[in-house]
Amino acid sequence: MTYWEDRAWPPTAEALMRSRFEAFRTGDTAWLLASWHPSTRPSSLHLHDNPVWRGLQIVNTVAGGPTDQTGIVEFRATYLRPAGGVGVQHERSRFVREDGRWYYLESN
Incomplete structure (x- = not known):
């Protein structure tokens, strides 16, 4: 069963960022692609050279709350x-x- 089938979709941009970090950590390409906005999502994702992720620190957030339409998460x-x-x-x-669902758009 996939993340979005057995749990609620993350309610904030930060919560989605945290779930995507865990997906990178565990190699869950299905969740990474599902939570990636269609306008910037690659057709496939291969994590064969994915590093061993250890920890995530949220540095700052701009908007990204349950009623916002956009958000930025610095990490x-x-x-x-x-x-x-x-x-x-x-x-x-x-x-x-x-x-009603947050999607990752891009990073800089």
Whole structure:
């Protein structure tokens, strides 16, 4: 059973970001694609070179609440480097809400 079939869709952009981090962590490409906005979603997603994700820190959010239409979530995600040590990915991700559901749009 997939994430969206047995749970409520995340109510905020931050909650969706957290669920997407967990999906990257566990290799759940179905959820990553389902929660990606159709206008920017790739046709497929391969995580064969996905790093081992360790932790997620939300740095800032702009809007993205249950009644907003757009939101931004700035985060830092830590991962294990193949050669040893810890790496950090720092992004600001944009989200949009359509038909009551939040979708990931893009990052910069």
